[in-house]
């Protein structure tokens with residue numbers, strides 16, 4: 001089974017979850033940013049897992065991502081703005097036929113869902129839902145992840161692998 005875990009991440013929380021999910025899926029899975037998830041990396045994938053942070057109660061827009069540059073003074077580290085938003089990556093995604101799952105990182109109390117938006121777009125591209133949209137929790141505006149979230153992500157990855165190989 002070929003699997004890919006694609007992420008948008010500006011302070012590393014979503015990237016860390018993506019790597020833990022890939023580890024849970026197994027050695028056949030790779031975690032890559034939206035910049036790396038193109039062409040060969042995507043061809044013939046049986047399982048796409050995609051994740052993004054919840055920003056402003058939604059899946060970030062390209063302009064929201066650009067606006068993160070203004071957070072540099074407040075955040076503990078400058079945002080990583082080197083890769084496209086998940087939203088624009090999904091817009092350029094070609095039709096496929098594998099299974100799909102989606103996740104988001106977020107503060108626990110927030111309304112909105114990036115993961116549900118991602119899943120809807122993956123389904124519109126022809127992928128079949130392998131699991132319900134999942135959320136992983138951060139402790140503050142820029143992270144860090146709540147204790148135990150990496151372990152939970154790894155377990156979710158293992159569950160997805162079982163589901164996708166059915």
Ligand SMILES: Cc1cc2nc3c(=O)[nH]c(=O)nc-3n(C[C@H](O)[C@H](O)[C@H](O)COP(=O)(O)O)c2cc1C
Nearest residue numbers: 009010011012013014053056057105106107110141
């Ligand atoms: C500008 C901004 C807006 C945010 N908006 C929300 C929000 O609406 N809901 C929420 O739960 N978390 C919100 N967060 C917290 C992020 O979702 C959280 O820090 C996320 O894990 C960051 O992921 P990353 O480190 O992969 O970029 C916001 C953070 C920033 C910087």
